[in-house]
Amino acid sequence: METLGLEIEKKIVTKEKKPLEKVCLICAKGNLEDVYASLVMANGAVMEGIELNLFFTFFGLEGITKKSMNHLHTATTGNPAMKMPGGLPFPTMLGGLPGVESAVSAMMRKQMDELGMPPVDEFLEMITAGGGNIYACKLAVDMFKLTKEDLSDEVKGIITIGEFYELCDGDRTQIIFT
């Protein structure tokens, strides 16, 4: 009887790979690092042949607004991981001075460029070139008084969260919030 139990257990354990079929990402923050985290994961999914929906909401909209998308900032205050060049901690007081956030953000964008990371507009193009879908949240677009024209041409549509969930069907789908 016991061996029979083991046999059954073995059968259940048999590894069947179930690769992801769809990834749905929600980008709700407009910091440089948050937008890029979403973009890297989105592009990575497309490159792996995984269906992709990328939904920008609230301050995340900065990442698809034509005016701001290539000038995103990273927070120099309230960011304990921020370091000075050389590795010393970055004093919060310094981060609050006018112009510091802009300068640090420009420096970060430059470093990313040197690593081959594309600017946001190009990154969005790369994602749609591979068949990925990019959406803006209707509620947030209304709240920030934006229109379709303010947004990157790569944005497929302005949709509600309900419509987004409809796009997230399928049992091998993951929703990721960044």
Next chain:
Amino acid sequence: MAVKTIAGVEVKVTEDGYLENMTQWNKEIANEIAKELNIELTDKHFEVLNYLREKTIAKEALTIRSVGKSGIVDIKQLYVLFPKGPLKFSSKIAGIPKPTSCI
């Protein structure tokens, strides 16, 4: 690591099926790996494959972005040539190691 016969040649491949030694590569091997991936190779494919091999020999990191800027294909065309695996499948067919880039 395993030994596999592709197009009549015994080649060493990794667990994922990438060639261990890119010098063992030839056009017939490329065609056969491509067939496994349901891709029929054209001259345009080979232009991309040769570019990938040159860059690998030059030890340059490969990204779909760099291929897109190569002047051979843009990123959209790269996806058309190698559906669902623009860098992964093209590298496999080109006989070069599995890409380690995130972009």
